[in-house]
Amino acid sequence: MSEVVYAWQRAQWDNWLRMLAAARVPNALLLSGQDGCGIEEFGSALCRSLLCHSEKDKPCGRCKGCRLLASENHPDYLRVVAEKKEIKVAQIRELADFFSLNRHYGNYRVAFVPRADSMNYAAANSLLKTLEEPPDGGVIVLVCRRLAKLPATIRSRCRKIRFPLPGAEAAEWLAGQLSLEPEQARRRLALFGLRPLEAAQKTEKGLDREKFHDELAQWLSAKAPLADLSDIAERWNEQPSPLIQQWLLEELQMMIHAAFVHDAEHGASGAAVAASAANPPANQPANLQFESLQRLHGRQVQRCRLADSNSLNPRLLLESGLLEWHKTFSR
Numbered sequence: 001m002s003e004v005v006y007a008w009q010r011a012q013w014d015n016w017l018r019m020l021a022a023a024r025v026p027n028a029l030l031l032s033g034q035d036g037c038g039i040e041e042f043g044s045a046l047c048r049s050l051l052c053h054s055e056k057d058k059p060c061g062r063c064k065g066c067r068l069l070a071s072e073n074h075p076d077y078l079r080v081v082a083e084k085k086e087i088k089v090a091q092i093r094e095l096a097d098f099f100s101l102n103r104h105y106g107n108y109r110v111a112f113v114p115r116a117d118s119m120n121y122a123a124a125n126s127l128l129k130t131l132e133e134p135p136d137g138g139v140i141v142l143v144c145r146r147l148a149k150l151p152a153t154i155r156s157r158c159r160k161i162r163f164p165l166p167g168a169e170a171a172e173w174l175a176g177q178l179s180l181e182p183e184q185a186r187r188r189l190a191l192f193g194l195r196p197l198e199a200a201q202k203t204e205k206g207l208d209r210e211k212f213h214d215e216l217a218q219w220l221s222a223k224a225p226l227a228d229l230s231d232i233a234e235r236w237n238e239q240p241s242p243l244i245q246q247w248l249l250e251e252l253q254m255m256i257h258a259a260f261v262h263d264a265e266h267g268a269s270g271a272a273v274a275a276s277a278a279n280p281p282a283n284q285p286a287n288l289q290f291e292s293l294q295r296l297h298g299r300q301v302q303r304c305r306l307a308d309s310n311s312l313n314p315r316l317l318l319e320s321g322l323l324e325w326h327k328t329f330s331r
């Protein structure tokens, strides 16, 4: 069978196909997990399988339902897209109207909301009304990155499908995508926070996440890091400030794991992979105190917030942060 979903989503997909085959399809599904892991793609495949007329191997890609959907002309399918980063109440009213019409072809009428966490307050309220009186044969598929942004009243009315951060299968997939050795793939995946789709996007120019990791390690182990501080700040400052501050935060998190999580053999996924795959900078002192790393981590979280709010000069924020890094690591 050709791959409809990514290798690390196999368990969720098999579960879903069993539900579908048994005609135990809920009126609302909530798919949740991190960005860059292919959850929206999973949601789209799930919608296609609902509208496919084939008996097996849904979605088949060949039947009338599949072809209508592929040409974006399926009358039983509605995709709700955020406008200017927000889903507004008028769009959710359209969704309610859509469900009030009769089905044309199959057993289901399907609405897909790939960015459910961008609904504004009024839109969420309006969706709640639809969920309270679910339409016959209507299925709403929501995808959400930040569950907390969705009202509990909506969450409780949905069947949840959770996607934990992927592990070994994603590293294998990444190795295939970028023609990498297994070890390189694991390292790259870890550097991208276990988000395989992000890790697979090659940056053709500028600073790549891996290059950043190496430059940071080099800088920290340099004989005179302070002399290079301005140079390195200047180069990194060409990237968006929130991105660089986030990368610095991830580096710290990996160091904390690498220093204090020793039983990496057991979990093949999550933090253990991140810890074992991403080598800490060579000079990271074995006795670097947990407290000083924690303190630096706390300050780095603050710098991420400052970078997001754009309230400080990014170059200044970066240089003062690197000065703190230097102090911590030169002890």
Ligand SMILES: [Zn+2]
Binding pocket: 051, 052, 053, 054, 059, 060, 061, 062, 063, 064, 065, 066
């Ligand atoms: Zn089909």
